[in-house]
Amino acid sequence: MRITSLETFLVAPRWLFLKVGTDEGVTGWGEPVVEGRAATVRTAVHELADQLVGQDPLRIEHHWQVLSKGGFYRGGPVLSSAVAGIDQALWDIAGKVHGVPVHQLLGGHVRDRARVYAWIGGDEPAELAEQARAQVEAGFTAVKLNGSGRLRPIDSQAQTRAVLERAAAVREVLGPERDFAIDFHGRVSPAMARRLLPLLEPLHPLFVEEPVLPEHAGELRRLAQSTAVPLACGERLYSRWDFREVLASGLAVAQPDVSHAGGISEVRRIAALAELHGVALAPHCPLGPIALAASLQLAFAVPNFLIQEQSLGIHYHAGAELLDYLVDPAPFRFTDGHAARPTGPGLGIEIDEAAVRRAAELGHRWRNPVWFDADGGFAEW
Structure with missing residues (x-):
């Protein structure tokens, strides 16, 4: 079997899909994307295609090593995300060849079964409480x-x-038996994090995500020592080397993204490294159906898995939803806040290729908001 083609599809709301073809008709799907830089990652995928066409798709680890290291310059979100989507597609092919997930x-x-959580938005506590109540009623x-x-x-x-007040409104709806996590999104400085985290302790969040920016990861040890709130990060870390010092800082939850951090191959290694430090895994995934399917494959194989992010109904979606590109949405029907173990071959989903091609005719140019403070200076989004 040999790889014959790599096709990419920019599809709404902000995703990039990849189809890897072979000379035996077996195809694999991946989701290589950096949100807001999808076209840039697309270019990287097609540059890497030179190393893949004509090669055996089942040599997954060999391809990972060559794609990640063969260009001399390594790492970073664009290259790591391009490799991630290719890696997902190759695992999808391998599962289909062997007839197993x-x-x-x-x-x-x-x-x-694997526990999943839902996103809620809203700028006011009343809106958050209403949306939290809706997710409870949906079974989360x-x-x-x-x-x-x-x-x-x-x-x-x-x-x-x-x-x-935001956190308290959600806790009141959820009661003591359910959980909520708070995403600081890198908007909080180390000084503000030291102020906020102790005040959140009585509300017992499951974790606080990105309590500081990745470039301030040196502050994580001091933050972890100052609070009982479990700290989480990792969506903007792209390899096991990026995670190495962070995992030893007192971090509670690692959040690598299977579409950013080198794919299934590398996230599994990050999970094993996290296990060495007693750190749980909660993969980041506010993305599309292929990324979620790949994440769930890891959820069922990784011992230190905690909970899985998923994007059904997330506020980033406009004009398309997670299920729009699937032939059968059954793999993403969650019961009592959990995903059932996927049993289909490969990633366990069937992509509606006709829907993907229709969506790709329109494409997208999604960009994240850019924020400014009242004084006109840049503010973290």
Whole structure:
């Protein structure tokens, strides 16, 4: 079997899909994307295609090594995301060739179902409470919310209170038996994180995500020592080398993204490294159906898995949804806040190629918002 083609598809709302073809008719799908830089990653995928066409798709680890290291310059979000989508597609092909789901190739399932959480939005506590209630009624046992809007490096008592009121409104709806996580989204400076985290402790969040920016990861140890709130990060870390120091800092939850951090191959290695430090895995995935399918394959193969992000109904979606590109949405029908173990071959989903091609005719140019403070200076989004 030999790889014959790599096709990419820019599809709404902000995704990039990849189809890898072979001379035996077996195809694999991947999702190589950096949100807001999809076209850039697309170019990287087609540059890497020179190393793949004509090669055996089942030499997954060999291809990972060559694609990640063969260009001399290594790492970063664009290259790592391009490799990630290719890696997903090659695992999809391998599972289809052997007639088993990818987690079976990774040693078999270690659990029977995987917990997932839902996103809620809203700028006001009342809106958050209403949306949290809707997710409870939909069967979810955990939700995640943004902790704040834009913040100054050291902000006011009113802004501190607003963060706490958001969290308190959600906790009141969920009660003590369900969980919520808070995403600081890198909007919070180390000084504000030291102020906010102890105040959130009585509300018992499952974790606080990106309590500081990745470039301030040196502050994580001091933050972890100062609070009982479990700290999480990793969506903007792209390899096991990026995670190496962070995992030893007192981090509680690692959040590599299977579409950013080198794919199934590398995220599995990150998970094993996290296990060495007693750190749980909660893969980042506010993306499309292929990324979620790849993440769930890992969820069933990784012992230290905690919970899976998924994007059904997320606020980023406009004009398309997670299920729009699937022939059968059954793999993403969640029961009691859990995903059932996928049993189909490869990634366990069937992509509606006709729908993908129709969507790709329109494409997209999604960009994240750029925020500014009241004084006109740049603010983290």
